[in-house]
Amino acid sequence: MKKIFDAQQIRNWDAYTIAQEPITSIDLMERASEAFTDRLLSLFSDTDFTIFCGKGNNGGDGLAIARILASMNKKVEVYVIEYSAQASADFLINYDRLAKITTVHTISSLKDFPVIGQNSVVVDAILGSGVNRPVEGILKDVIQKINQSKLPIISVDIASGLYVSQPIAGDNTIICPDYTLTFEAPKLAFLMPQNLQYVGEWECVPIGLSSKYAQNTITSYFWTDMVSLKKRAKFSHKGTFGHALLAVGSYGSIGAAVLSAKACLRSGVGLLTTYIPSCGYQIMQASVPEAMCQTDPAEKELSICPNLEKYTVIGVGCGLGKSNKTKAFLKAILQQAKSPIVLDADALNIIAEESNLLELIPPKSILTPHPKELQRLIGAWENDFDKLEKVKVFSQKYDCIVLIKGMYTAIVLPNQEVYFNSTGNAGMATGGSGDVLTGIITALIAQGYSSEEAAIIGVFKHGEAGDMAAQERGQMAMLPSDIIEKLRW
Numbered sequence: 001m002k003k004i005f006d007a008q009q010i011r012n013w014d015a016y017t018i019a020q021e022p023i024t025s026i027d028l029m030e031r032a033s034e035a036f037t038d039r040l041l042s043l044f045s046d047t048d049f050t051i052f053c054g055k056g057n058n059g060g061d062g063l064a065i066a067r068i069l070a071s072m073n074k075k076v077e078v079y080v081i082e083y084s085a086q087a088s089a090d091f092l093i094n095y096d097r098l099a100k101i102t103t104v105h106t107i108s109s110l111k112d113f114p115v116i117g118q119n120s121v122v123v124d125a126i127l128g129s130g131v132n133r134p135v136e137g138i139l140k141d142v143i144q145k146i147n148q149s150k151l152p153i154i155s156v157d158i159a160s161g162l163y164v165s166q167p168i169a170g171d172n173t174i175i176c177p178d179y180t181l182t183f184e185a186p187k188l189a190f191l192m193p194q195n196l197q198y199v200g201e202w203e204c205v206p207i208g209l210s211s212k213y214a215q216n217t218i219t220s221y222f223w224t225d226m227v228s229l230k231k232r233a234k235f236s237h238k239g240t241f242g243h244a245l246l247a248v249g250s251y252g253s254i255g256a257a258v259l260s261a262k263a264c265l266r267s268g269v270g271l272l273t274t275y276i277p278s279c280g281y282q283i284m285q286a287s288v289p290e291a292m293c294q295t296d297p298a299e300k301e302l303s304i305c306p307n308l309e310k311y312t313v314i315g316v317g318c319g320l321g322k323s324n325k326t327k328a329f330l331k332a333i334l335q336q337a338k339s340p341i342v343l344d345a346d347a348l349n350i351i352a353e354e355s356n357l358l359e360l361i362p363p364k365s366i367l368t369p370h371p372k373e374l375q376r377l378i379g380a381w382e383n384d385f386d387k388l389e390k391v392k393v394f395s396q397k398y399d400c401i402v403l404i405k406g407m408y409t410a411i412v413l414p415n416q417e418v419y420f421n422s423t424g425n426a427g428m429a430t431g432g433s434g435d436v437l438t439g440i441i442t443a444l445i446a447q448g449y450s451s452e453e454a455a456i457i458g459v460f461k462h463g464e465a466g467d468m469a470a471q472e473r474g475q476m477a478m479l480p481s482d483i484i485e486k487l488r489w
């Protein structure tokens, strides 16, 4: 698990490292630039490099990277953009160091913009985490020119012009990189779908910033890049791992019920009962023999709430439909459930339509909407940051855990913490993947994980299995069933 910091916290992190390690700021810049160059060369070993520098510390990095590349006999052209009379102290030191070994060009107006060789990659070291306003004048012109170059662009730390943790206005001019190699930790901006073109592929380059600072600094944003699981006790029995009820399916959507049930069983539940419309009985018994199966009196839909007393946890919604009888069934489930439930798909759509049901959601329940379902629940949003704020308000108000599913699924907790997930891929964007997730999370709660843990771990393992499925079959060929087959605990 990594913490995600805002721009001010990142500045403090640098300062803390400088004071406590201790290391001079120019040596920290050197360390960062060496780490960047190492990774850059593993991506682009046979190219020339054209480096555009601003005059802050991001530009200082660019100058140091240029010197390191030149010392390895790489062909490097360096351009400093003259947008300001001021420059940072470490920029100036690196300028002098570089000017001793090569020509440093300046760009004061567009006529100074070079013709870049076709064998070159562009390194963007114009602005970093210190950006605080939209770019104008020569900076804007140069960024536009770079974006038009059609050459691979690699941003140092963050694309120039992109804010670390705030939304950008529609008309901001920002570098559109192919890669962002960011220092130490992910930035919130990278995780917002609207910023895709300003991030490209991204990865963290460790530069040895203080781990003590990271431990002691409070944030509400986290990056889940690993999870830890409870050990399964040696003398355990099936009762140890809970009895889950999955109330799922309707005529034509029994497949959703089957997928959620299989995923639940593959995720360690002790006992599973599926509660389905009677039309699904044979299908369920034949395809998931490990699950018990109880049927609703209605043929094609769920209509009556079963006795819930013996169940540790209830998952409800996959393939449910929204008939009036099913609405009544859902209301009864919400009224009778004594502990958190996992709510997915049509359970959420029904709640969105019947807002009086919101108050009935048991505390610490988990809601797993995809973007359309989320919009029905919370209304439209202005941008991804606004969406996150709206979900936080909703989560706190109804004391529930809300997922914003998709790439980097965000798990929003009632305490206002947000966990962004690192696993998963676009091959999972196919009907049924969400049913699998519901089964996994339900199983984890059955085994005694808290709702928060179950959501974070479940989403991570779901994505991890999806990544393994994609590796084996490719994103286009993989099915939700393959995600289930690839689950490893």
Ligand SMILES: NC(=O)C1=CN([C@@H]2O[C@H](COP(=O)(O)OP(=O)(O)OC[C@H]3O[C@@H](n4cnc5c(N)ncnc54)[C@H](O)[C@@H]3O)[C@@H](O)[C@H]2O)[C@@H](O)CC1
Binding pocket: 014, 015, 025, 028, 029, 032, 054, 055, 056, 057, 058, 059, 061, 083, 088, 126, 127, 128, 129, 130, 131, 132, 133, 134, 135, 136, 139, 156, 157, 158, 183
């Ligand atoms: N401080 C440190 O020790 C380290 C910093 N590093 C680098 O330093 C960067 C942050 O450096 P800075 O804080 O100097 O930030 P920048 O290099 O992003 O530059 C910020 C400067 O530009 C000005 N500015 C902001 N937005 C502008 C705009 N739209 N138009 C014109 N000027 C604008 C600001 O007023 C400030 O003077 C990081 O992104 C990273 O690349 C790395 O060297 C690692 C170590």
Ligand SMILES: Nc1ncnc2c1ncn2[C@@H]1O[C@H](COP(=O)(O)OP(=O)(O)O)[C@@H](O)[C@H]1O
Binding pocket: 345, 369, 370, 405, 406, 407, 408, 409, 423, 424, 425, 426, 427, 428, 429, 430, 431, 432, 433, 434, 435, 436, 437, 462
């Ligand atoms: N582009 C993507 N990258 C990563 N994960 C994705 C992507 N698209 C979808 N997913 C994941 O796949 C699942 C899809 O869920 P959902 O849309 O509810 O499917 P369904 O309702 O058809 O079962 C979610 O867990 C989501 O995070």
Ligand SMILES: [K+]
Binding pocket: 058, 124, 125, 126, 127, 128, 155, 156, 157, 158, 159, 160
């Ligand atoms: K940059």
